[in-house]
Amino acid sequence: MFFEGSEKKVEMVTAPEAGSLRALGKDFWAGVVAKAQAEILDTISNEHCDAYLLSESSLFVWHDRFLMLTCGTTTLVDATLYFLDHFPLDHILFASFQRKNEYQSHLQKSTFEEDIDRLSKRLEGPAFRLGHLDSHHNYVFHLDKPYQPEADDNTSELLMYHIKGENAEYLRAEGQTVEGIRKLLRLDDILPDFEISDWLFEPFGYSLNAIKGDRYATFHITPQEDSSYVSFETNMDLQKNPVVPVLLEALNPGCWDLIGFNANQVLPEQHDYLCMSRCDLPLNCGYDMRFRHYQHSGHATVKAEKL
């Protein structure tokens, strides 16, 4: 029942000369997604954005920007290179490629280093690791080109590990429903008025895309007992929308990472957790990257796992 939930992520911003990325159409994007060994399950759209729910995570396409997350053993680097086949380099204003520490890195089809070796032949840029090699960490590569993000261009990623309690049990149980999961995630509170596209996998697992204007949010839940992982990502301002405390309360993770790009996120006030690692890095493509790894104080006592 092992599944590698941790996502790989690519994000690019294109120049006006590239034309609208949305106008490339669903067939083009299905081709990109196929290169990562995933497929489109559901689509929602508004005036700003097309949000594709994938068999393994998500793709969001705006006129001048796209963002793709894929998990499992998908080959996101292949999708990235395929996209780059269609655009000259001077049409790419910003590009980043991110990977997280994985539960079972040896099961992956490539390492971050191997991905970057291939990307570097097309996009020049530096790569970094934020966080200790022997603990949670985050790898990022970006195009080495000056870029000035808009004031409201920020991204927050909340990666929750070892979820516990009644809601975690529900997510692992048979007979769960989309309505039940929406309720336990308190979507009415945290994503009011968002348009929602969500999917329940067999025997369990849940993905959600949400859009409202040019804002997006996405959830991916792999609830497997020994390797449970829930990711949440959004470009909402989490100082104004304190989503993090709500999700930590709902899912009660043993540990979690909070990653921001030009973002500050509000953590709950009660301090029954510890910051295990903090790493700040101003990237010279215009984003300040912030990595935090927290552990709940009750997480230290571990039952041995029979293999």
Next chain:
Amino acid sequence: MFFEGSEKKVEMVTAPEAGSLRALGKDFWAGVVAKAQAEILDTISNEHCDAYLLSESSLFVWHDRFLMLTCGTTTLVDATLYFLDHFPLDHILFASFQRKNEYQSHLQKSTFEEDIDRLSKRLEGPAFRLGHLDSHHNYVFHLDKPYQPEADDNTSELLMYHIKGENAEYLRAEGQTVEGIRKLLRLDDILPDFEISDWLFEPFGYSLNAIKGDRYATFHITPQEDSSYVSFETNMDLQKNPVVPVLLEALNPGCWDLIGFNANQVLPEQHDYLCMSRCDLPLNCGYDMRFRHYQHSGHATVKAEKL
């Protein structure tokens, strides 16, 4: 400059009918070691034990027991299977096979699971993981046969990560000497009257075997800046010989694991560190296994690492 310091470990106890393991001679043991893709660099002996210092770690052979540690990308499982080729199963009273979490598991020639698949065809027994999958952990497999260890049969392993300070700098510097390293490890204090066999590697790295009667100790130091790792292992009683506080002071690791088999080890009294994970497991081969992962409180602030 990356090197995987974390050792794999095998330990076996044989029945009197197997004859003396020491009498098998150096050629036999060199053959075992070669199967793991290592070689013997130095040997010391006393009335109880032959201690072989290896190109990648250590082998200790007593009359009725042996213990082998190998690091890097060695194939300890091959050495273990080769040893088993020479003995019927009823000559094996106890066997355990251990692997630690690795910095770069995808560079290893096999996973713990793959090793155990092969071992299980010869030795039946259970396997466990102690500690969280996404953090430090320890895998152990053992022969499923009742065994009663002697009262003084205990093992302690101290695995230190991210060593810092003056001594760490010395270990990473050019021009280091065996005498300098012996002094910084305070061997006169922690291993008084032990016979020592040690080795300085190029450009750095240090291994040590020590024996005194039927007691042993071994150090392996891979000081590489980004992936520094120092292991210490002994069958001394660390309640009577408080070695752990001395080594934590000398090497100032950012985090460390303390693993015991029928052992209790004394930690220093000042609490500028946190226990990140604790896991106790009585193995039905007669040893109580104890896993602890500690992190120094100053270890949370991390500099981003440029790749």
